[in-house]
Amino acid sequence: MKRLKQMTLHVFSVPFFRRSLHNSSDGLRHVDAHLIKTGFDPRTCNANNRIEIFLQTGRIFEARKLFDEMPLKNMFTLNKMISGYVKTDRLDDACQLFEESPDRTTVTWTILITAHSNRKQVSAKPDHVTFAALLGGCGCFPGGSGEGEDGSRLVAVQVHAQILKLGFGSTLMLVNTLVDAYCKCGFLSSARCLFDAVSLKDPVTFNAMLTGCCNHRMYGHVFDLFLEMHRSSMKPSHFTFSGVLAAATGTSDTRLGRQIHCFVLKVNFGWNVFVNNALLDLYSKFVGDDADDSSAGSTTMAEATKVFAEMEEVDCVSYNIMISGFARKEARFECVFLLRELWERTSDLKLLPFASVLTIASGEGDVEMGKQIHAIAILTNAASDLLVANALIDMYSKCGDLDSAGVIFEKMNERNAVTWTTMMSGFVRNGFYEKALQFFVDMRSSGMSVPDRATFSTVLRATANLASLGLGKQLHSYVIRSGHTANVFTGSALLDMYAKCGCMNDADQVFAEMPERNIVSWNSMISAYAQNGQGKAALRCFQQLIRCGLHPDLVSFLNILTACSHSGQVEDGLRLFESMTKLYNLNPRREHYACVVDMLGRVGRLDEAERMIKLMPFEADEMLWSSVLNSCRIHRSNSSLSKLAAEKLFSMDSIKDSAASYIMMANIHAAEGQWEDVGRVKKSMRDRGLKKNAAxxxxxxxxxxxxxxxxxxxxxxxxxxxxxxxxxxxxxxxxxxxxxxxxxxxxxxxxxxxxxxxxxxxxxxxxxxxxxxxxxxxxxxxxxxxxxxxxxxxxxxxxxxxxxxxxxxxxxxxxxxxxxxxxxxxxx
Structure with missing residues (x-):
């Protein structure tokens, strides 16, 4: 992280440094030395500075001569030259330079479009530049008889027809713009037909098609286009690499991503901030080559950190990607460190990644940190942003502050399905299942579109916790009508709902009919068998999971150990517990040890349970001691262990506000006829203001x-x-x-x-x-x-x-x- 503490010299600040040191030859040499050391080309910077001076003094021909002689240009050079032509009313020269340039940014397009719109004499007959400017807006047109994407498609088709009518159909610049417009409108088939029909393609043609396929998750086509472009000996641009790296990210193919990274370095694109940002996104979203390796995620995040540290130029996007990556890995220190550095670097605080940082606050239940971020969001007017508002609702809900979440929800001028689902999820997480269902009804009444898989999963969880089979079946019908039955997450939620209503036949049928199953689906099925006391069925399901080529995770083992505990299959449970470390390289957590202790206690093997507690690498918590105390109550043996468990429980701060353990201890005394001890336990409850929950x-x-x-x-x-x-x-x-x-x-x-x-x-x-x-x-x-x-x-x-x-x-x-x-x- 050494690079994080160093100052970065921005490309636009170089001319100002050089002007301020024009009387100091030593100072200029130091600046140029620093530029070379950090990867900047001083010749390009100097030439850009001279071109700017030529243009400011009206020497357009000298500026163009220097432009043509430059060995290495950047986007600043191109945009400055086109802008100079526009300002001297040489629009034809600006358009010619625009056509000759393979790489263009939104700034380049904006300069040319503005020039056309300000032109005093407009030709009655549109030319190719006019059409290019018009097509540049496709993808955001609401017009036509349709809305949104449909309206944009209609505009693109109409403009295409005019292009053919006026004889511009073979103009490569317009073909490239048409391909781009069709892709943005979701008309991939038309874009591909146009792309294939062009005999002479340039890098812009490939980039437009490649980016369109990537945006529509057609990653296989992206890689095919990249290879075709490479075989055609065309030089890739930062648009090319951004697209192909995004495709590698989408496929979660770590090896392919690293191969592309090597190619980026080979063709000397390691200096480009856009390509580097795509690399940061690639590594920060990877979980590693081995999903079972708990260090794999941190390994790829280390690679992202290395790329970030070696970047010649970083921007707000770079910081946001890194902060989001660390947030996904729950690395709070790194997130806060980068956030503070970004705070110092940027003047526009609205660019801070509020949603990512709020994820850290919600994950740790740190409502104070969340409130501080909320305050900054309000000051920068970012709190009105839909993404930030949804993240705030999620943070407050996960921190248990549903009132604040509700206030934000009510004040929102715009809501989407994520907003409603986040509120419902907050109610479910905090045990307000009826409110979650009422919000679902309100969501449908508000005219919101058909619920998505996240909404269905949330409302099914509420139904499952209420064990309302009738409502669950109604929702199942709604899921079928909405076309979400094939979704693996909705299917897992349906399975869980039926299991928690005790309908194992229906749960089995849902699982059997799922066209796709992932580890979540298998874990849900094992958990269903565990809850319903079908230990042997849970073991068969666990074996099927392995035979399907999937690797059981920590949740899988927790569920199967619970199943063994609830059905008395102790030997199977102990064997599986041992296999976690020996076969699957998984380190058991506190809850896995608690499950084994509970399993031994249920069958009366309390001495072995006590030995397991002593061998644990963790301090026993409330859940474990409660399990021990309950086992002692059932088997009415090992009174010394029951007293130890009681002492440990009553010494914990977390137990002081819970009546459950007091009731359990009173039951043990009552079973032994020790009524004086029962009276003392009840008095302790009264002194603490605790009451037994009414059954x-x-x-x-x-x-x-x-x-x-x-x-x-x-x-x-x-x-x-x-x-x-x-x-x-x-x-x-x-x-x-x-x-x-x-x-x-x-x-x-x-x-x-x-x-x-x-x-x-x-x-x-x-x-x-x-x-x-x-x-x-x-x-x-x-x-x-x-x-x-x-x-x-x-x-x-x-x-x-x-x-x-x-x-x-x-x-x-x-x-x-x-x-x-x-x-x-x-x-x-």
Missing amino acids: YSWVEIKQKIYTFSANDRNYLQVEEMKQLFEELKKKMAEEGYQPDSSCSLRNEEEDVKVESLMYHSERMAIIFSLVYTPTNSPIRVMKNLRVCLDCHAAIKIITKIVQREIIVRDSSRFHHFRDGVCSCGDYW
């Missing part, structure tokens, strides 16, 4: 939600439910059901405890569903807390009696009860 369950019947709370006996006033309740209680006793009073935290008489267990919310929901749903249809019950041991045993017996499948989703996982057996195998 409730809900069912969806005919697209209506019915909610039940513990000991709520209102529904039993309905005669049918009361009768079924008494009938089930009698038959359960006949089947050998023995209530487990240890599940009650109350220090009451045994019969009172047993009576209270009968009125747990999930049992009330099941009885209601048995009365009001069709016979033989599965019953789906959702609960906000974990199912207790007694209810788990009771529901198994109920399925034997009523001969219906009962699916219960609690705060931990799904339980599929059928014929007296649960899919969890009593590991939950």
Whole structure:
């Protein structure tokens, strides 16, 4: 990063330095030496300075003579010469020089178009320059009978017809401009036909076609055109390299990108800022040759840093690309360093990459940093920019400040699908699923176009968390009508929605019908099996993933370890955990160790779980100790470990505002009949102002939600439910059901405890569903807390009696009860 701290001499500042030192020969030599050292050609700079002086004093012929004699010219030379012709009313000479130049910038075009528009005597018959200027605007025309792109196409076709009518069809300058115009309008087929019909092509022809193919992601055609151009011995320009490097970036082909970089250096284009910016974009967006290598991304970012450090000239675009690249790698220090340097270099603060820097703030949940950037955006009037406003909404949402996100949303004069989707995603992330769905309805009411894959994925996530199967099926129909079923991200979201509603048959069907699957799809399917207690199916899916040629990532292993934990497949889980480092070169994270500890604890292997905790390269966190405490509660063993887990939990700052661990510890004491200890735990909760979350369950019947709370006996006033309740209680006793009073935290008489267990919310929901749903249809019950041991045993017996499948989703996982057996195998 040494180059970052050095001052860069701008090409336009050279004449001023030389003028200020015209009386000092030593000073001039020092300037020229610095120019040579940094890659500038002092001869070109000196010649440009002299041409400017000639033009300012009206010596146009001397300026042109010097122009022709220059061995190396740049765009400044060309634009200055054309401008000189225009200012001396020599428009024909300006147009001729324009036609002879293979490289042109927007400045070149602007000079010529302005000259034509200011011309006092306009010919009644348009010439080729007039048509070129008119076609230069295609791609931004709203006109014609269509709108946007369609209107531009109509204009391009009409102008083309006039060109042929007036006999300019063979003029190469107009052919090049037509190819460019058709590409910008999305008329690639017409552009290609025109390109192929031209017998004599120049580099501009190739560049126009190549850029058009690149902009429309036809990367294979870009490389073919580049090779054809090379075989024709045509000299590439910075437009050529920018296009082919953008295509390499689009294909994520690291090796090809490096080969093009070598060619850039070979033909001496390493000085060009536009080509170097394309190289920066190439390396900053690559993830490396090996997707499983965690250092690959940082390696390519190091290559981008090397290019940036060696650049002779850098601009705001260069900085923005680097900052965006570091933001994607979550490299906060580098982002802030470059941002400060850009701040010092530019006078226009609106050019700062606000969206990229906001990504860093949102990724780290640093709302204070986000607010500072927001303040700068307001001062520079950049906050009104749609891209920046969307990034601000995303930042505030990810930092949990939905009120500020909502204020920005309401103040926006313009919104697009990204704006709405970002707001919905914020609601989902913060648990406001109903609000996310309401925003989706509002989005459709606002006249917004058909939702894209990101919108569908977000709203399906909200539906999945609500476990609303009816709404999920409606959205599935909408996805089909909108033509997004083939999209891998929408398909993965649909799969996840069905899995979280307990509909594994539908999830399997969605996965089977996906035309394309990536690692996200496979991970979603493994996670679905894990949540629904189908450990063997999850293992088969994991093996299929490997056979398809994909490499499992950290998420894949977390899901398969969860599946093994939830189904008691300990040996398989331990083998897979060991393979992470030995076979796949992946370093397990804290959550992977927590999963293995949980897996060992569920089957009662608490001594091994304790050893695993000691071997961990991380400090055990709240999640891990909670898992240990729960395992001790279930197996009622290793009291020393349970006390250690409790001590560790209650010493953590994060646990002081959570009632869950206190409740778990109280359960352990209650199971041992240690009511004084239960009282002390409850007193600690009261002192901290903590309350146990009220348990409730809900069912969806005919697209209506019915909610039940513990000991709520209102529904039993309905005669049918009361009768079924008494009938089930009698038959359960006949089947050998023995209530487990240890599940009650109350220090009451045994019969009172047993009576209270009968009125747990999930049992009330099941009885209601048995009365009001069709016979033989599965019953789906959702609960906000974990199912207790007694209810788990009771529901198994109920399925034997009523001969219906009962699916219960609690705060931990799904339980599929059928014929007296649960899919969890009593590991939950």
